[in-house]
Amino acid sequence: MAAPLLSIRNLTVQFRVDTGWVTAIDDVSLDVGAGDCVGVVGESGSGKSVTALSVLQLHDRVSTRMPSGSILYQDDDLLRAKGSTMRRIRGSEIAMIFQDPMSSLNPVLTIADQISETLRQHQGLTGAAARRRVVELLGLVRIPDAARRADDYPHRLSGGMRQRVMIAMAIACKPRLLIADEPTTALDVTIQAQILELLRDLRRELGMSVMLISHDLGVIAEFAQRVVVMYAGRVVEAAPVTQLFRRPVHPYTMGLIAAVPALDSEAPRLTTIAGRIPGPQEIIPGCRFSPRCALVQPSCLDEPPSMQTVGDGQSARCPPRIQVLGVRHG
Amino acid sequence: MVDQPIVEVRDLRKTFSVKHAGGVSTLHALSGVNFEIMRGETLGLVGESGSGKTTAGRILVGLVPAGSGSVRLFGHDITGADGKAQLAKVRARLQFVFQDPYASLNPRMRIGSAIAEPLDIAGGWSRKDRNGRVAELLDLVGLPKTSIDRYPHEFSGGQRQRIVIARALALNPQFVVCDEPVSALDVSMQAQVVNLLLDLQDRLGLSYLFIAHDLAVVRAVSTRVAVMYAGSIVETAPKSQIYSDPQHPYSRALLDAVPRADPNYVRHPVVSGEVPSLLDPPPGCCFHPRCPFAFERCRVEVPILRESGPDRRVACHLFT
Numbered sequence: 001m002a003a004p005l006l007s008i009r010n011l012t013v014q015f016r017v018d019t020g021w022v023t024a025i026d027d028v029s030l031d032v033g034a035g036d037c038v039g040v041v042g043e044s045g046s047g048k049s050v051t052a053l054s055v056l057q058l059h060d061r062v063s064t065r066m067p068s069g070s071i072l073y074q075d076d077d078l079l080r081a082k083g084s085t086m087r088r089i090r091g092s093e094i095a096m097i098f099q100d101p102m103s104s105l106n107p108v109l110t111i112a113d114q115i116s117e118t119l120r121q122h123q124g125l126t127g128a129a130a131r132r133r134v135v136e137l138l139g140l141v142r143i144p145d146a147a148r149r150a151d152d153y154p155h156r157l158s159g160g161m162r163q164r165v166m167i168a169m170a171i172a173c174k175p176r177l178l179i180a181d182e183p184t185t186a187l188d189v190t191i192q193a194q195i196l197e198l199l200r201d202l203r204r205e206l207g208m209s210v211m212l213i214s215h216d217l218g219v220i221a222e223f224a225q226r227v228v229v230m231y232a233g234r235v236v237e238a239a240p241v242t243q244l245f246r247r248p249v250h251p252y253t254m255g256l257i258a259a260v261p262a263l264d265s266e267a268p269r270l271t272t273i274a275g276r277i278p279g280p281q282e283i284i285p286g287c288r289f290s291p292r293c294a295l296v297q298p299s300c301l302d303e304p305p306s307m308q309t310v311g312d313g314q315s316a317r318c319p320p321r322i323q324v325l326g327v328r329h330g
Numbered sequence: 331m332v333d334q335p336i337v338e339v340r341d342l343r344k345t346f347s348v349k350h351a352g353g354v355s356t357l358h359a360l361s362g363v364n365f366e367i368m369r370g371e372t373l374g375l376v377g378e379s380g381s382g383k384t385t386a387g388r389i390l391v392g393l394v395p396a397g398s399g400s401v402r403l404f405g406h407d408i409t410g411a412d413g414k415a416q417l418a419k420v421r422a423r424l425q426f427v428f429q430d431p432y433a434s435l436n437p438r439m440r441i442g443s444a445i446a447e448p449l450d451i452a453g454g455w456s457r458k459d460r461n462g463r464v465a466e467l468l469d470l471v472g473l474p475k476t477s478i479d480r481y482p483h484e485f486s487g488g489q490r491q492r493i494v495i496a497r498a499l500a501l502n503p504q505f506v507v508c509d510e511p512v513s514a515l516d517v518s519m520q521a522q523v524v525n526l527l528l529d530l531q532d533r534l535g536l537s538y539l540f541i542a543h544d545l546a547v548v549r550a551v552s553t554r555v556a557v558m559y560a561g562s563i564v565e566t567a568p569k570s571q572i573y574s575d576p577q578h579p580y581s582r583a584l585l586d587a588v589p590r591a592d593p594n595y596v597r598h599p600v601v602s603g604e605v606p607s608l609l610d611p612p613p614g615c616c617f618h619p620r621c622p623f624a625f626e627r628c629r630v631e632v633p634i635l636r637e638s639g640p641d642r643r644v645a646c647h648l649f650t
Contacts, residue, residue: 043516044487115355133388154444184598188378189543193587193600215516218589241593258522259592266570270521270550276486278515 004031005191005209006055006094006177010156011069013059015280021065024050026235028069029307032177036204037210039224039241041217041256046230048213052179055211056090057081073177092122092200095170098198099182103163111138112150115169122173137168142199160191167198174206181213196223196299217260219322225315229253232288235307239314249316249325252289259264294318334405335366336505336537337373337390342399343383348609355609359385364635367505372531372538372568374552376545376584380605381558383541387507391426392417403505422452424521425498430509431490435482441468441493442478448500460617463567469495470533471526471584472522488519492526499530509541524550549573555580560606560616565636567642577644580617615647623648 014021026046032038041047053059055071057078071078073094076085098104098260106114115134119125120276125133131150138146141164150217154162163183170178180199184192196219206261213219220227220241226240227244228236229252230247237250248254254274275292278284284291286301309315344360350454360382367373375383388394390401404423406416428434435444445464446530450453455463465475471492481491491511498506508527512520524547530536542548548555551567557578565578576582583601603620606612612619618628627647635645 043518160604188602188605189545190378190587191604192584193589194602196589197600200482213362216516216589217591219590220595222589223596230476231402245591245593256517257591259517261521261524261550263549263573263585263588266549272521272525275517276488276519289386 004033005036005074005210006032007072008051008055008145009052009069009070010261011051011071012067013054014065014066014067016063016153019281023233023303025054025230026304026322027082028230028233030228030238032209032211034176035207037212038221038223039220039227040213040230041215041220041227042230043215043256043277045232045280047185047233048230049181050233051230051280052096052181052211052213052252056094057086058096077322085139087130088122089173093175094177094179095173095175095248096179097166097183101159101166101186102154104166105107109152109167110151110153111157115150115154115165115172118169133172134168137172138165140171140202141165141168141169160192160194163187163195164198165194170210171202171206175208178203179213181209181227184219185215187259192212192219198241199223202309205288217257222240229256232284233280234304234305234317236318237314237316238307239310240312242277243312243314248309249313249314249321250289250318251266251293251295251321253316255292265286282318333368335368336404337365337367337539338400339365339386339390340400340402342386342389342396342401344382344394344397357608358561358611359608360610362399363558363561363563365556365563365566367537367539368541369504370531370535371535371553372540372551374548374555375541375558376543376548376555377537377558378543378584378605380560381606382561383558383594384509384517386558387426387539387541388614391424391507392421393426398460403649410456414613418441422501425503425506426507427491427494427511430514431494432482432485432514435490437482438479440478440480441485443491444482444495444568448497451500453526463500467500470499470530471496486519487515488522491515491523495523495530497527499534500573502534503536505537505539507539507541509512511540512513512545512547513542513544520547527551545573545585560611561608562645563618564646565642565644566635567639571639571642577638577642577649578617578646579621579623583620594625601646615645 008030015023021233028051028321038047066079110183112134116130119130119133133145135148143164145148184195212223220269225239227241228235231252237253249255258271261270273292287305290296290300305317307315340540342360342363346357346359348355348357389396400407400409403420406420408417419635442464445462445467449460468475468477473492512523540551553570555569556563559580564580576585586598600618606616615628615631615633618624633645633647635643638644638649
């Protein structure tokens with residue numbers, strides 16, 4: 001098998017707080033292959049956004065440390081890369097879009113100005129050539145009347161149109177990997193469907209890999225090929241998407257899938273997961289899901305469980321469940 | 331005798347003035363909304379941003395004055411000439427739960443005082459009865475009694491929404507408007523709060539207006555559903571019918587757009603276009619620029635919400 005495009009290995013990220021350092025993500029590993037679409041799903045505090053920001057080294061250097069792990073992109077370890085290498089990679093190799101397009105756009109510059117900046121920086125395009133490319137990109141993200149829209153300021157556009165502009169900017173230099181952090185969470189459901197369709201088409205047309213971060217299992221089920229489930233700073237399960245929904249292994253994944261209210265059927269009550277999500281400063285021995293887990297065993301509290309393979313590309317951080325299911329080394 | 335509805339909304343309209351560089355424009359937030367809510371029932375009001383669902387909810391509890399039309403609560407018209415006096419008569423029977431439990435609680439007020447505040451304002455509670463009621467309310471929403479002396483920041487989002495619900499129930503309301511009460515919560519917390527609202531309805535006989543953009547959550551809590559688009563209700567029906575057999579093309583588009591937590595689900599084509607500007611709504615049916623079935627009449631004549639089956643109404647020229 002070819003080496004993955006992006007490989008995060010055993011990454012730990014800590015943030016400085018008043019009382020010392022708290023661990024935001026712990027021993028996170030995930031791979032994104034060329035042309036792959038990997039979904040990262042989790043609730044608040046799961047560490048999914050921290051993981052994404054680490055790839056592009058967008059954390060504040062003063063208050064963040066990464067005591068272990070590596071992020072391999074092709075031949076570079078991004079954790080140890082020089083500033084000039086990171087500047088080349090950001091935007092032209094790996095691009096990122098965020099949840100709130102309004103706060104990602106400069107309100108006093110036109111759309112064309114903002115997209116041209118990327119083109120000038122990474123591709124040396126200026127003047128009429130840059131302008132042509134801007135209009136072409138706006139067309140590519142299906143903004144109607146692109147030539148006229150290019151001269152609008154962000155406040156003139158709807159939320160959906162702003163996210164299209166962000167996507168145009170992200171794909172301006174034909175990146176090999178697009179990281180999309182909750183790209184449709186702030187949008188209405190019909191606009192969300194349009195943006196997901198656009199991302200799917202662009203991925204195919206441009207041969208990009210996508211790492212999609214979302215709290216919404218519906219969005220993940222529809223978009224991702226492989227899924228990584230995070231809980232309280234750790235990866236608890238990773239699997240191909242159909243396998244994850246057909247046979248979730250980790251009790252948290254099982255609970256999360258069951259807790260999604262059904263649109264196409266009715267039940268007198270929703271299925272819940274007892275308890276609440278722990279804060280990053282709460283010390284929980286062993287498995288961090290154990291206080292909420294219906295299948296908890298004494299051994300779960302001893303030490304953090306390791307990630308084990310179940311078979312068919314599926315792995316999970318829950319030895320008791322894997323033992324019950326029977327480990328197959330696939 | 332047939333039960334009278336506890337909420338009756340007739341031809342409710344509301345406009346807001348919007349100032350901008352070129353002068354003042356009129357924003358048409360509600361353009362003739364009709365619905366009623368029966369005792370013990372939950373009406374789910376769904377729609378996307380700008381549909382008018384929040385404005386409708388705020389008018390119902392008197393937070394925003396109605397433009398024209400009428401709102402009757404427990405038989406009292408709160409929109410007439412003596413609307414204020416009428417609203418005062420029913421005020422204690424109404425409550426409101428907002429989306430953001432972080433913004434709804436005073437960060438410097440202990441939970442016990444926050445929950446007791448409606449009792450203190452209403453007056454007539456002895457210290458012993460007041461404290462007993464607070465303990466009872468905490469128990470009702472599943473929080474420990476030790477919460478009384480703690481502050482909001484010590485609780486998670488889901489727990490804070492429980493506190494807000496306890497406070498809303500302090501004076502035994504009969505009707506609660508819930509505006510996106512679970513949309514700020516994580517999935518695992520959301521299910522807990524939805525079940526709590528359902529349990530409370532069973533135990534206390536509450537009626538809800540449940541405003542939300544999430545169709546699956548609305549299905550879980552509602553008895554009937556009203557779908558709003560650009561300031562109008564386009565369809566109302568008992569919930570099982572609206573999900574299995576939506577009549578209005580917008581209801582159908584909305585249902586088709588929801589991503590299913592099922593990798594094998596094959597999605598229908600996505601509806602094109604965006605919600606129209608309420609400053610300059612299109613003539614005729616507001617949905618016609620996006621509607622795959624639109625014909626000439628839709629472009630000129632506003633469709634009226636009419637009977638389209640038993641307990642069903644739809645505002646669409648395809649059904650007339």
